[in-house]
Amino acid sequence: MRLIKLLTLSTALAVVTTPALAVDKDLAAARGQRSLHGLETYFAQGEGGTNLTSAARYGTWGVDLDGMDTSVAPGDSFFRYANGKALDALEIPADKTSYGAAYKLIDLAEARSQAIIEGLAARSDLTGDDAKIAAMYRSMMDTQTVEARDAAPLAPLLASVRGIKTRSEMAAWMGRSSGTFGSSFFSAYVAADEKNPKINIVNMGQSGLGLPDRDYYLKDNFADKKAKYEIYVADMLRLIGYPNATQAAKDIVAMETKIAEVSWTRIERRDSTKMYNPFTRAELAAYAPGFDWAAYFKAAQLDKASKVVVGENTAFPKIAQVFAETPLETLKAWETFRVIDQAAPYLSARFVRTAWTFRSKELGGSQQQRPRWKRAISAVEGSLGEALGRTYVAQYFPPESKAKMQALVDDLLSAMKVRIDNLAWMSPTTKAKAQEKLSKFVVKIGYPDKWRDYSGLTIDAGDLYGNQERTSAFDWAFQVSKVDQPVDKLEWGLTPQTVNAYYSPTQNEIVFPAAILQPPFFDPEADPAVNYGGIGSVIGHEISHGFDDQGRNYDGDGVLTDWWTAEDSDKFTVQATKLGAQYDAYEPVAGHKVQGALTMGENLADLAGLLIALDAYRISLDGKDAPVLDGFTGDQRAFLAAAQVWRSKRREATMIQLLAVDPHSPDEFRAIGPARNIDAWYEAFKVVDGKYYLKPEDRVRIW
CATH class of the missing domain: 3.40.390.10 (Collagenase (Catalytic Domain))
Structure with missing residues (x-):
């Protein structure tokens, strides 16, 4: 699934799906980007404050x-x-896990974004991106519709998972998850070729963990978190009536532990030279058997890519072996859980509450959930960040x-x-x-000299879940369109309203968004x-x-x-x-x-x-x-x-x-x-x- 940036107001690549998924995909996608704050603000994730x-x-x-x-x-x-x-x-503050100087600037950026978004949401004469911003905000604030639909929006995806009959079909499903809710044992993303940074290529990294890091599965000082994670997995499965959820959760965590055992550490993943391992798609299939790579790439719309650069290369055959040896029913239970886990913020209160209790309170230490309006601003930021940024700059960043x-x-x-x-x-x-x-x-x-075009994205004020699915598909299609194409040097990795800065080694550029210049x-x-x-x-x-x-x-x-x-x-x-x-x-x-x-x-x-x-x-x-x-x-x-x-x-x-x-x-x-x-x-x-x-x-x- 794409990175759903619920609040980039915090810092670079701040995301809210599940923490572990966010961490895995962020580290992969951020290989070409060294940021001032980086992942730390995932855990601060847009927590606001006074209306500055x-x-x-x-x-x-x-x-x-x-x-x-x-x-x-x-x-x-x-x-x-x-x-x-x-x-x-x-x-x-109770709805925060961290607070201080930089976080007050996050508050400021959020308050300014709030003024823009709520001003648009109060109008009925809007067109273009402004209308989409207003519709996204309204969809998140329409709790009556969200509660009435409860788990119904998940039904098509969950039925699709239930219908998987072979491992090849599961590999294909994992490929499709790049553009929707769901997950894979391997993450794919599009970025500059580090040996030829003028061209974008497909990059791949290890994935598959639901906790923030492999250490959470393997080290004794995280044993309590691992145990509570298993309970959480079962709780999420029970929300949709999954049969024998307790045993399914036990099997899922055992499988993820096997993935953790063969995954590279974060320290190993810092070595850019070791993380550059080019393969053709056929070579990768031969190198890491047990996983239907052809089905995966076709479903992910990456089957025309000239080459694939693999990060943690020695982990790939071992993770593929875990895939091959895990019972199909466990794989389906895992994928079902990942769909629910990622979609939870856009479903009814019982899903939101269960996810927040573990993801934010247990793992992050948060004492109180953010108000709905703040999460609505995050949803706008995640789907239409540059559209919001264009207005933000016009109002708050003097020449x-x-x-x-x-x-x-x-x-x-x-x-x-x-x-x-x-x-x-x-x-x-x-x-x-x-x-x-x-x-x-x-x-x-x-701010960027060229703004992103959102004309192909459909946002419906009465369909929060659908908005997120469409945004996921829209973002993934945008990534796929770049494969084997020249790098757009005008593109930014952060929105103007992001409190952060970064350096990109492949572009040899330093980037300072408007929001940090306070x-x-x-x-x-x-x-x-x-x-x-x-x-x-x-x-x-x-x-x-x-x-x-x-x-x-x-x-x-x-x-x-x-x-x-x-x-x-x-x-x-x-x-x-x-x-x-x-x-x-x-x-x-x-x-x-x-x-x-x-x-x-x-x-x-x-x-x-x-x-x-x-x-x-x-x-x-x-x-x-x-x-x-x-x-x-x-x-x-x-x-x-x-x-x-x-x-x-x-x-x-x-x-x-x-x-x-x-x-x-x-x-x-x-x-x-x-x-x-x-x-x-x-x-x-x-x-x-x-x-x-x-x-x-x-x-x-x-x-």
Whole structure:
């Protein structure tokens, strides 16, 4: 099934189907995209707040002095020093799993979208995309019709699953699920060929798990979640009267456990080179027997694809074997469950409540379901995101913000250029290629130059479930149309109302949607040091993704290739490993540590981003001394702004889930981890000791 983006207001590729399905497909689809927040906001998924109209600047010049806790030494916790009093006062709203600085911007984007959508929904004279936005919102708000229909909308799909008589028919059904509710043991998506990024090809990844990660099936500290998942599977099957639901659920979880056992870990999946394994369709069928690949590709409308690039190649034959050895009735029970699980948000209250209780409350720690109107805004965002974004930009993104942001990006690119030139450990040969890559960076700010065409999508105000099915089919047809076709370089991976940013290695581009260009990240009227520390570190973060442990494997044209000398690569790896060991020691929840290898790319980017931002700020001073504001130097203000961007709290269940699946470190350590490796931070705050003090020789020095 397509990614149903119920609320992209949170961050890149935020989706609401089932968490595990979302995670599997997101990781596959996001291989070509390194984002600022990434998966973390799936768990924040669009949780709104007060009805804001504009973002408020911290203090008078951009730093919240009252929110600091100066009783905490910076060396003991720079996160608490910069945010302590504010964190003590911060409460996570009942319908949220996380809250803080970035989430307040999500609230703002949601409130603005609400104003647009409800304004349209109140009218009866609309045509085109505006009429579709209004109809989608009304369909989600029409609870009377949704309740009256109850499970009836599912009947055709469930009958189709019941009618499967052979494994070949099941493989075909899995192929069709790309464009409707349902799932597969293998996920297919269309993206640029990493060896020839001018052309789109079919990519495939492992799938089939209903929990967020393989660890949930295999590690003892997730045993309780696995047990409750089995109960949840049975509960969902009972909602449609499935026979012997308890045994069916037991069989489903046992089967998924076998898939988990042979699946690659998230750390293994971070290696772009190992994840590039081209096959013809015939070669894949021979390589992974036991699954009818011809039936799958034909049903998915991918049977004309010139080639398929497989990610976790060694897992494919083993997963195909699980498919071949699993009784057909178990496969049908599993597919039935996946249909119900994914469709639940668009069905009657008993489905919604059951899904929310496990997916959001049990796994994510949410205390209260989001109000219906917020979920309705999410539904619009998921189906018609760019149509909504076009109006959003017209109302809320002034041209001067784009111009000032462009100037900041130029400053950061210049700072990165200087930093590459001054690297003592990098050879002249690699430096020249790094500078060539940097010179080819594409910058996208605010909104796309070409908007998506939704004219082929039918939205009916009285048919919520049908709207989601039609949107799924519409989106999948859009993906299929790209196969073996040139990459559209004007296309965006985020909507303008998304609070996030990303770097695409195959397109060598950095993208900053309009919604993130607000305080505390960016304020045209704030002190320059604050903007460099806030949005500047974000810009630097995205720039440096082109040179992190994976981004460095792509050249300036986006081609997956090794352009580093072996000696330079070894030196880089030594420092990266050193950084990973630091993060391995962080333990936000007892018994659950940060995975330095999983979060490596984002940790490298956080460190480099802050360094580049600080350089750019100093360059902007043009040799002049930075003013002192309220007793704080320019460097101090930049560091504080960077730390206050990450001000947030998370529920423990959410934190545990993110530690297992998210390639980003917890926000606390995004404030602490980079700063403690930067000499200028020690100088700015006179840090000579403390819990997070590092001796100069122990500090990581890469960019």
